[in-house]
Amino acid sequence: MRDAQRRLSLNSKTVDRLSLDEVVELAADTGLEAVGLWRDRVQEAGVEQAARRVRGAGLRVSSLCRGGFLTASSPDGVRAALDDNERALDEAAALGAPELVMVVGGLPEGDRDLVAARHRVAERLDALAPLALARGVRLALEPLHPMFAADRAVLSTLEQALDLAAAHPPAAVGVVVDTFHVFWDPAAEESVARAGREGRISSYQVCDFNLPIAADALLSRGMMGDGVIDFAHWSAAVASAGYTGDVEVEIFNAEVWARDPDQVVREMKERYAALVAPHLAAEAPQPV
Amino acid sequence: MRDAQRRLSLNSKTVDRLSLDEVVELAADTGLEAVGLWRDRVQEAGVEQAARRVRGAGLRVSSLCRGGFLTASSPDGVRAALDDNERALDEAAALGAPELVMVVGGLPEGDRDLVAARHRVAERLDALAPLALARGVRLALEPLHPMFAADRAVLSTLEQALDLAAAHPPAAVGVVVDTFHVFWDPAAEESVARAGREGRISSYQVCDFNLPIAADALLSRGMMGDGVIDFAHWSAAVASAGYTGDVEVEIFNAEVWARDPDQVVREMKERYAALVAPHLAAEAPQPV
Numbered sequence: 001m002r003d004a005q006r007r008l009s010l011n012s013k014t015v016d017r018l019s020l021d022e023v024v025e026l027a028a029d030t031g032l033e034a035v036g037l038w039r040d041r042v043q044e045a046g047v048e049q050a051a052r053r054v055r056g057a058g059l060r061v062s063s064l065c066r067g068g069f070l071t072a073s074s075p076d077g078v079r080a081a082l083d084d085n086e087r088a089l090d091e092a093a094a095l096g097a098p099e100l101v102m103v104v105g106g107l108p109e110g111d112r113d114l115v116a117a118r119h120r121v122a123e124r125l126d127a128l129a130p131l132a133l134a135r136g137v138r139l140a141l142e143p144l145h146p147m148f149a150a151d152r153a154v155l156s157t158l159e160q161a162l163d164l165a166a167a168h169p170p171a172a173v174g175v176v177v178d179t180f181h182v183f184w185d186p187a188a189e190e191s192v193a194r195a196g197r198e199g200r201i202s203s204y205q206v207c208d209f210n211l212p213i214a215a216d217a218l219l220s221r222g223m224m225g226d227g228v229i230d231f232a233h234w235s236a237a238v239a240s241a242g243y244t245g246d247v248e249v250e251i252f253n254a255e256v257w258a259r260d261p262d263q264v265v266r267e268m269k270e271r272y273a274a275l276v277a278p279h280l281a282a283e284a285p286q287p288v
Numbered sequence: 289m290r291d292a293q294r295r296l297s298l299n300s301k302t303v304d305r306l307s308l309d310e311v312v313e314l315a316a317d318t319g320l321e322a323v324g325l326w327r328d329r330v331q332e333a334g335v336e337q338a339a340r341r342v343r344g345a346g347l348r349v350s351s352l353c354r355g356g357f358l359t360a361s362s363p364d365g366v367r368a369a370l371d372d373n374e375r376a377l378d379e380a381a382a383l384g385a386p387e388l389v390m391v392v393g394g395l396p397e398g399d400r401d402l403v404a405a406r407h408r409v410a411e412r413l414d415a416l417a418p419l420a421l422a423r424g425v426r427l428a429l430e431p432l433h434p435m436f437a438a439d440r441a442v443l444s445t446l447e448q449a450l451d452l453a454a455a456h457p458p459a460a461v462g463v464v465v466d467t468f469h470v471f472w473d474p475a476a477e478e479s480v481a482r483a484g485r486e487g488r489i490s491s492y493q494v495c496d497f498n499l500p501i502a503a504d505a506l507l508s509r510g511m512m513g514d515g516v517i518d519f520a521h522w523s524a525a526v527a528s529a530g531y532t533g534d535v536e537v538e539i540f541n542a543e544v545w546a547r548d549p550d551q552v553v554r555e556m557k558e559r560y561a562a563l564v565a566p567h568l569a570a571e572a573p574q575p576v
Binding site (some may be wrong): 107112113114115118145146147149150151156157159160183184185186187209211212213215216217228229230233 | 395400401402403406433434435437438439444445447448471472473474475497499500501503504505516517518521
C-alpha cells in the first residue's frame with residue numbers, strides 16, 4: 001500500500017488556464033508525483049515533447065482525458081470516432097498513461113433513442129478494445145451524472161459501465177469512479193465492490209458536487225468539502241474494493257479557474273489530506 | 289382500456305398562476321376529465337370547497353401533489369413530517385384523489401449521509417403506510433432525477449422506489465413514473481415492467497427534458513416534443529406494464545408559465561395526442 005498522500009494526482013482541468021509545461025512544473029514544485037492530462041494541453045505541447053517534460057519532472061501520468069464520443073450513427077461519424085480514439089490511444093501510450101478516460105458521447109442531434117445509442121457504444125468498444133490491448137492502454141469507461149445522459153454521455157451508471165466492460169478483458173476495458181458522477185446512485189457502492197472483484201477500477205476521481213447546480217451544470221464540480229459528497233464513504237468503498245492506484249482531482253468550476261493556480265493546488269492537497277487520504281488506508285488484514 | 293385521450297390529466301403546476309377555480313374551469317372547458325392538484329392551490333381554496341368544485345365540474349383528481357420530505361433527523365422534524373403527511377392524506381381522501389405523490393426530501397443542512405437519509409425515509413413510510421391504507425389513498429413514491437438527490441429527493445431510481453415499496457402492500461405504497469426523472473436510466477424499462485407486475489404504478493407523468501438545463505434546474509421540464517425524451521418508448525413501456533390510469537402533464541418551466549394558460553393547455557392536448565396517446569393503446573391480445 002502506497003502512502004495515500006503520494007497517490008494524489010493533479011488533473012490538468014483543475015488548473016485549466018495553465019499550459020502543459022506549467023501544469024507539470026506546478027505539480028512537481030508542490031511535491032506531487034502524478035498528473036492527469038487532457039488531450040488539448042498535450043496536443044498544444046506536442047505529444048513527444050509532453051512525454052519528455054512529464055518524464056523529466058519525474059511524474060506519472062495517471063490518465064489521459066479523454067477519448068470516447070462513440071455514439072455517431074453515420075458511417076463517416078463512426079469512422080471519425082474510431083480514428084480519433086486510435087490517435088488518443090497512441091497519445092496515451094506515448095505518455096505512459098495506463099488509462100484513457102472515455103466519455104462515450106450523447107445523442108446525435110435530433111435523435112431521442114438512448115437504447116440505440118448505447119448499443120452503438122458497445123459496437124465501437126468491440127472495435128477499440130483490441131487496439132487498446134495492443135498498446136497496453138486501458139479504455140476507462142466513465143459513467144457521467146444522469147444530467148448529461150442526453151448530450152454528453154449515454155453511459156450513466158457504474159453498473160451499466162461494468163455490463164459494457166464485461167464483454168472485454170479487464171486489461172482492455174475498465175471503469176472510472178468519479179465521485180461527482182456516482183455519489184447519488186443507491187447502487188454505486190455495490191458496483192464499486194463489483195468493479196474491484198472484476199479488476200476494472202481504472203481511476204478514482206474526486207471532486208465535490210456543489211449546490212445550487214451552476215448555470216452551466218458542467219461547472220458544478222467543486223473542491224472537496226465545498227459540496228454535498230461524503231468522501232469518507234466513497235474513498236473507503238474504493239479502498240475496500242482493492243484500488244491502490246492514483247486519485248485524480250478534476251474540477252470544472254469557473255471560480256476555481258479564476259483563482260491563483262498555486263493556491264488551488266495547495267488547497268487541493270490540504271482538502272485531500274483531510275477528507276480523502278485517511279479513508280484510502282484500508283489494508284487487507286495482515287497474517288498473524 | 290379507456291380511450292387514451294380521455295386519460296389526459298392537467299397538473300395544476302403546468303398552469304401555475306391559475307387559482308384552483310381557474311384550473312378546474314380551464315380543464316372542464318377544454319374537455320379534460322382529470323386534474324392533478326398541488327396542495328398550495330387546494331389549501332388556498334379550502335379543501336372542502338376544492339372538492340366540491342372538482343366534483344361539480346365532473347372531474348377526477350388523478351393525484352394530489354405532494355407529500356414527503358421525510359428525511360429530517362431531529363425528533364421535532366420527524367414529528368412535523370408525519371403530521372404534515374397525515375394532513376396531506378386527509379386532503380387527498382377529501383378530494384377523492386387515489387394517489388398522494390411523495391417527494392421524499394433531500395439531505396438535512398450540512399449532512400452528507402445519503403445512506404442514513406434513505407434509511408429514515410423507509411422508517412417514516414413504516415409509520416405512514418397504515419394511515420394511507422386506512423384512508424384508501426396510496427403513497428406514490430416519486431424517484432426524482434439524480435440532480436436533485438442531495439437537496440430534494442434522496443430517492444433517485446425506480447428500482448430504489450420499488451425496493452422501498454416492497455415492505456408494504458401495493459394498495460399502500462406505489463411509484464410514480466415521470467419521464468423527466470427516469471428517461472436517462474438504463475434500468476428503468478425493466479423497473480417499469482417490475483412495477484406493473486407488482487401492481488405499483490401509481491401515476492404516469494409526462495413532460496420533456498429540455499436542454500440546455502435551465503439555470504434553475506427544476507425548471508428544465510418542457511412541453512412534450514421540446515426536449516430529448518422518446519415518449520413512444522416510455523408510453524409503450526408503461527402500457528405494456530398494464531397501466532391504464534390517468535396520464536398527468538406536469539411542467540415546471542418559466543416560459544410555459546409566462547404564456548396564456550389556454551394556449552398552453554391546447555398545445556398540451558395536441559402534443560399528448562401526437563406523441564403520447566398513440567403509444568398507450570397496447571392491449572392484451574384478444575382471444576381468437
